[in-house]
Amino acid sequence: MELSNRVNAMGHSPIRRFNKYAIEAEANGKKVYHLNIGQPDVETPACFMEAVKDFDKKVVAYSESGGETVLQDAICRYFERYDIHYDRSEILVTNGGSEALNMVFTAVINPGEEAIIAEPFYTNYHTFITAAGGRVVPVTTKAEDGYDFAKRDLIEAAITPNTKCICCINPGNPTGRVLTIDDMKLIGEIAKEHDLWIIADEVYREFAYDDRKAVSFGMLDDLADRVIIVDSVSKRFSACGARVGCVASKNKELMDGLMKIAQGRLCCPTLDQIGAAALYNLDEAYYDEVKAEYESRRDVSYEELMKIPGVVCQKPGGAFYMMAKLPVDDVEKFLIFLLTEFEDNGETVMFAPAEGFYATEGLGNDEMRIAYVLNKDAMRRGVELIRLGLEAYNSK
Ligand SMILES: Cc1ncc(COP(=O)(O)O)c(C=O)c1O
Missing domain, CATH: 3.90.1150.10 (Aspartate Aminotransferase, domain 1)
Known part of the structure; x- marks a missing residue:
């Protein structure tokens, strides 16, 4: 065998x-x-444990495949602070950002197709892209250049007829590189010209230091149909063991495709979702x-x-x-x-x-x-x- x-x-x-x-x-x-x-x-903020303690149902039942509505609503409210307006159908709750990535690559990559990503990159991209039958195409960045990959010539050199998406981890793991809105606009322009998805892994969104700003690809309305945001409570709320994240996208076809996978894995843990909703409700x-x-x-x-x-x-x-x-x-x-x-x-x-x-x-x-x-x-x-x-x- x-x-x-x-x-x-x-x-x-x-x-x-x-x-x-x-x-x-x-x-x-x-x-x-x-x-x-x-x-x-x-x-982990105490509101997580309190929300779980206050759970008053007699059965810990399956939740909806797309997520508990209380959590989807809290995530929508959280995105409002960036002036990004999602409704429940545009938020799919996942078992951490990891499952979100796994599902997204399964949904957008065919065997032999390619995903562009700046290297060094969070290692599990290799795992998830390979699991989908795809190939990682790296754009090599260096400390000396500030790990900058938002350059037209660098990105375009990596594009082939098999390219399906550009992955942006922002802020970057492991580089700490933070994209500006202009960087994101440039990546967006290239993605539009070559008809590519943008997979925006923003699990560290708020951790942008010095004079850098927390930003999101979701803020760019003209990219709404091609941007797929991956989010998670793990890092932002120090709740790695809760295993709660989400995919957020305005692309209805994608969300419908992801729902098929989500229904196959039934749902995310009900109690962790209740706790996570309290986390997304935390204030500034x-x-x-x-x-x-x-x-x-x-x-x-x-x-x-x-x-x-x-x-x-x-x-x-x-x-x-x-x-x-x-x-x-x-x-x-x-x-x-x-x-x-x-x-x-x-x-x-x-x-x-x-x-x-x-x-x-x-x-x-x-x-x-x-x-x-x-x-x-x-x-x-x-x-x-x-x-x-x-x-x-x-x-x-
Ligand atoms: C860039 C990035 N994306 C996604 C994840 C997945 O995290 P989780 O599944 O805990 O949400 C991690 C974890 O380290 C990460 O660094």
């Missing part, structure tokens, strides 16, 4: 596949700072507070990283990740060293090797991604452990 070519073409997640070493290190009594995964330590003060927290974590992490000789890093403008070149030739080997041989006062650290964030072979071998999702003291210590680990590794 054989597995499908599609699953054979996928790789394991670089964010999770080194966990076995961390589990062993922890079992041996070491403390591991997990900078490898976007799992924030920020408390919440966003200001978490954004300020992540911005200060970014500053601390960047400051500490810059103290490491040989590290090359671009200060990210959004989301909560940082890419950095390390003075080693094989970052994976260094990570395994950190988890298996190194310790400082019983502590060590874990990051995600960047190779899996690239589709182009050979790129990312000397880069890592860290997630600045822990409090400032923990970030300081985590990055210090990378520095001490590098000293120990390079003097071996």
Whole structure:
């Protein structure tokens, strides 16, 4: 018996596949700072638990395949703050942004068709596009250029007769790149000229720092029929385990197609949707507070990283990740060293090797991604452990 070519073409997640070493290190009594995964330590707002506690039905029944109406309505109200007007039929609730992406690629990609995405990119795009039988076509970006991919020549060079969509993670994971409205207009123009879908993954929407603005592709009315927004409560509300996200689109044919897939998987967890509705109802003060927290974590992490000789890093403008070149030739080997041989006062650290964030072979071998999702003291210590680990590794 054989597995499908599609699953054979996928790789394991670089964010999770080194966990076995961390589990062993922890079992041996070491403390591991997990900078490898976007799992924030920020408390989930209490309104989530309260809404779940207040659930007064006697049966936890299936919900509608498109989502609980109370949640769809809360999502519509949330988008109003960006002057984007959706109705319930334009919101499909999913099991996190992950299922939203999986469904969207299934709905728009035929076997052999191509999805354009700036690399480095969130690794699971490779998984979901490959699962749909498609092919990732990367637009390579570099720290030196601020990971900028909103350039006509770069994008057009990647377009072929098989291109079906342009994927924009904004703010970017792992680069922290934040698009401006003008960048989005340019991408929109190209998408219109070549009749492409725009898959706008905006799960980090509010996490845009310094003078950057939180924006959405949904704000561009002339793109309404081709924009597919992916959203999630995981990051914005620090509710990763709730597994609630959504697809938002004004394209009725797409929403009807997605509904077929949604009906096949029946529904999302009823109680998590009730909690998520309370999260989407939070007011502006919440966003200001978490954004300020992540911005200060970014500053601390960047400051500490810059103290490491040989590290090359671009200060990210959004989301909560940082890419950095390390003075080693094989970052994976260094990570395994950190988890298996190194310790400082019983502590060590874990990051995600960047190779899996690239589709182009050979790129990312000397880069890592860290997630600045822990409090400032923990970030300081985590990055210090990378520095001490590098000293120990390079003097071996
Ligand atoms: C860019 C991006 N999109 C989607 C997701 C999926 O998140 P979730 O399924 O938890 O909503 C993630 C998670 O890290 C992400 O970084």
